[in-house]
Structures are given as C-alpha cells and as structure tokens.
Amino acid sequence: MKNRLTTTALADVCSLVTDGTHDTPKRVEEGFPLVKAKEIVGGTIDFETCDQISEPDHRKVIARSKPEQFDTLFAHIGASLGEAALVRTKREFSIKNVALFKPDPKKIDGRYLYYLVVSPQFQALAKGTKTGSAQPFLGLGQLRVHQIQYHADLPTQRRIAGILSAYDELIENNLRRIRILEEMAQSLYREWFVHFRIPPEVLTQAGLPPKLTLTNSPLGPIPDGWEVKTVEDALKRFPAGKKYSQKTVDETGAIPVLDQGKSGIIGYHNDEPGFVATEDNPVIVFANHTCYQRIIQYPFSAIQNVLPFRSAPDLARNLYWLHWATKDLIEFNDYKGHWPEFIAKNLLVPPTEICSAFGVFAEKIVRSVYSLERRNQTLRQTRDLLLPKLLSPRQGIK
Structure with missing residues (x-):
C-alpha cells in the first residue's frame, strides 16, 4: 500500500x-x-x-x-x-x-x-x-x-472513504427513522386536533362523550368544551440565562450551548447549565428569527435568541401536546415571524384529558427520537476519531 x-x-x-x-x-x-x-x-x-x-x-x-x-x-x-x-x-x-x-x-x-x-x-x-x-x-x-x-493512490482513497462512509450511512439511516417518527407525531396531532378525528375509545377513556359536537369560534367550528387561547396564555417562558456566543464556547466542555440552526449545538462550556431539562421533564425551545422549535431533554445553555418554555401551570396541558400545537402554527401557516408574533397567535386548547392522551403517544416518539440522536452522536464521535488517523500517512489499512 x-x-x-x-x-x-x-x-x-x-x-x-x-x-x-x-x-x-x-x-x-x-x-x-x-x-x-x-x-x-x-x-x-x-x-x-x-x-x-x-x-x-x-x-x-x-x-x-x-x-x-x-x-x-x-x-x-x-x-x-x-x-x-x-x-x-x-x-x-x-x-x-x-x-x-x-x-x-x-x-x-x-x-x-x-x-x-x-x-x-x-x-x-x-x-x-x-x-x-x-x-x-x-x-x-x-x-x-x-x-x-x-x-x-485511488484504491487507498476508496478503502478509507468506505470505512468512514459506513458510519455516515448508519447516521443517515437513523435520521430517516427520526423523520418518520416526527411525521407520525405530526400526522397524529393534525388528525386529532385539526380534523377532530379522535377515536371514540380515547374520548370515552377521557370521560367525554364518544362523539364531538362542533360550535362556532374565532377559529371556525371547534368541539364543545375546547377553548381559543393565545400561545402566550398556554406557555411559561423561562427567564433568559447567561448569554453565550461562538467566541465563548469550545469543543471540550460538558454543557451544550444551543443556537438557532437545526444543527442545534454551537459548542460547550463547563459553567452551570442555564436550563435544566431531563427525559422525564423536558423543555421546549423556540429559536427566534429562524423559528425552529425542538424538545430538549438534557441540561443546556443557549444563545440569546433561543427561548425555552414549558406549559403554563394554570392551563396544565401536556408538554408534548403544547410542542406540536405551537409547532403546527409555524409549519402549516408558513409562519416566519419572531417571538412577539409567535405568542400572539391563536391556539385551540382541548380539554386536559385529550391533551394527556395525545402525550402518551407523543412521549414514546420523543424518547425514541432522543435515543436515535444519542446513537448518532456516538457514531459521529467514533467517525471523527477515526478520520484523522485514516487520513494520516501511518493509517493502518492494508
């Protein structure tokens, strides 16, 4: 060789x-x-x-x-x-x-x-x-x-690329699975809360009549007992923590810093996290300007325009329902505004029991997505460790 x-x-x-x-x-x-x-x-x-x-x-x-x-x-x-x-x-x-x-x-x-x-x-x-x-x-x-x-030497290049590509193919496969899972949750949300096609057994288990009756509202016909609120009424925003930028983070810290892009993390630090989230108690973050929204299940900090929130205590609605309900306003209304416009949007709020029933399905999906994301993180780390070794003159491919 x-x-x-x-x-x-x-x-x-x-x-x-x-x-x-x-x-x-x-x-x-x-x-x-x-x-x-x-x-x-x-x-x-x-x-x-x-x-x-x-x-x-x-x-x-x-x-x-x-x-x-x-x-x-x-x-x-x-x-x-x-x-x-x-x-x-x-x-x-x-x-x-x-x-x-x-x-x-x-x-x-x-x-x-x-x-x-x-x-x-x-x-x-x-x-x-x-x-x-x-x-x-x-x-x-x-x-x-x-x-x-x-x-x-082209054969050497191809062997090196083949080894590294195997990791990327696994990552891409996991990303496809993530997209399918997220589409499943989005489709279920719209089936229940946009088209009002909730299975009768779900309504019965929630102690509600097995068939929805619609009445007029500012959002058009909606089921009896459902309310129209602003997004601001439905969420509790956390006060901003310490601000970070690309210049104040590195690749070696323990606490990730979220940015506004889909890539999510711009770096890490070793200070106390700005926000504490776990799999059992996650946080929703809304990225101002880019209007990207995700559920976070680990301690993190964020740049100034990444805004964390959970459900408002006085409304007590399921966090997973709140995530897809507010995300639906962004994706399906071609919304391109910022936080003030976002929280001024009208939101259709169903009874607590129906939101919780949706959350049972959505939570399983979110946990599966998080598991796949962690696998991808491990795959990327392994690939990144291999990459400089394989590209060096002393790489061990025979």
Whole structure:
C-alpha cells in the first residue's frame, strides 16, 4: 500500500471549484430546491426547509454551478462557514452562497475529498477565518490554492472513504427513522386536533362523550368544551440565562450551548447549565428569527435568541401536546415571524384529558427520537476519531 501523502492545491484535484448564485431568485410554491448554508446541517443537506425556485431560474444557476452526486458543498461565508456536505442524491437542485468542489475522478474519490474537507486540517482554515471576523468569508481564490495532503493512490482513497462512509450511512439511516417518527407525531396531532378525528375509545377513556359536537369560534367550528387561547396564555417562558456566543464556547466542555440552526449545538462550556431539562421533564425551545422549535431533554445553555418554555401551570396541558400545537402554527401557516408574533397567535386548547392522551403517544416518539440522536452522536464521535488517523500517512489499512 502507498502510504505517502501528496501535497497539492485543492483546485489540482478538482475539475471545478466554484460557488452558487449570489442573486435572490423568486420563491415559488413548487420547483427546484435552492440550498443555502443554513441547509447544510451535520454533513447532510436539509431539503425539507429549502426555498423552491422556478425551472428557468434553476437553469440559470446550474449553468454556473451544477451540484452532482459525490460533489462536496462547503459553506464559505457567514456563521456557517466550514459546514460541509457530500451530495449523495441524484436529484437536481441549485445552490446560493455555497462553494462547490467537483472532484476530478482521475485524481480523487468524491467521498474521500469530502472527508478531507471535514478533517481537522481543512477545518482549521475555516476556524482561523472566523476568529475576530464579523462576517467570516473564504473567497474562491483562497480555496483553490489552499494546500491539502492526500493519498494519491485511488484504491487507498476508496478503502478509507468506505470505512468512514459506513458510519455516515448508519447516521443517515437513523435520521430517516427520526423523520418518520416526527411525521407520525405530526400526522397524529393534525388528525386529532385539526380534523377532530379522535377515536371514540380515547374520548370515552377521557370521560367525554364518544362523539364531538362542533360550535362556532374565532377559529371556525371547534368541539364543545375546547377553548381559543393565545400561545402566550398556554406557555411559561423561562427567564433568559447567561448569554453565550461562538467566541465563548469550545469543543471540550460538558454543557451544550444551543443556537438557532437545526444543527442545534454551537459548542460547550463547563459553567452551570442555564436550563435544566431531563427525559422525564423536558423543555421546549423556540429559536427566534429562524423559528425552529425542538424538545430538549438534557441540561443546556443557549444563545440569546433561543427561548425555552414549558406549559403554563394554570392551563396544565401536556408538554408534548403544547410542542406540536405551537409547532403546527409555524409549519402549516408558513409562519416566519419572531417571538412577539409567535405568542400572539391563536391556539385551540382541548380539554386536559385529550391533551394527556395525545402525550402518551407523543412521549414514546420523543424518547425514541432522543435515543436515535444519542446513537448518532456516538457514531459521529467514533467517525471523527477515526478520520484523522485514516487520513494520516501511518493509517493502518492494508
């Protein structure tokens, strides 16, 4: 096996190093995904939250930069600088303000190139650029001439990529399971609380008539005994804790710090947690500006615009119901506002017994999701420990 590393510029192993559009194509209801830096999360591309653009706009963008399977996307501007994803899909999409590394198949395996980009050596370039910069940016010129060390032997590259990809495939499989579980909970919520199709046995067990009767309300016809409240009435917001930023956290602490993106954690610290949450007593967090919401089941701190809350004591409704009820206002009404607009929304509040019955199902789903997330964390940690060893000249593949 050839273990010696070759040093060269990134552009020397790529057929193209470019980036996506810098314009803002008009959004459409159905079209082609426009991937931006915020949709590159944990090595994957989040197509579910992408804007959609028309086919003519898409064709204009891909004339400059067409992502294809086994290309690498790299966020080269802003807070997400350094985030990368391997294009695993064959679906067509466009990119905006994201760099595209297209590997030369005669020189480098596409998966191997991706692992070079997420390696500590390459990421040091991004971290160095972020330091002290209000709007960090790596130009295409800088990226093209950036020196990388790699195994020039293609079979060696493929074996290394195969080992590391096995971990990522397990992670991706778990992510698919998470998405299915979350869709199940969302579908059940809408079946019960939007379409009012609650099984008669659930109503009977709750001590209610087995059939709902509808009456008029500000939200239209609703079941008897259900109330219309504002979101603010239904929740108890916790006072803000100590504020953290990217500059005040590292990778070695014990307490995670949540940010506004789907990736969730920007770093760790060793202070007391700002908020105490457990699997038995979780907390909902709402990310202002990005309007991303999740359930947290571990002690954490947060940046200023991540706002934790639980159910209001005087309403005493199930936390899992509250999560999907308020999340439904965001996702299904195309809500893009901030916290003041969020808590002013009208919320349909069912009787306590029905919310609790939903919580029995939803809690099992949330716990399963958390278990899968912890597995993924372990898989990522193992992969990240292996990665620099396999990319070194003394890696042990035979």
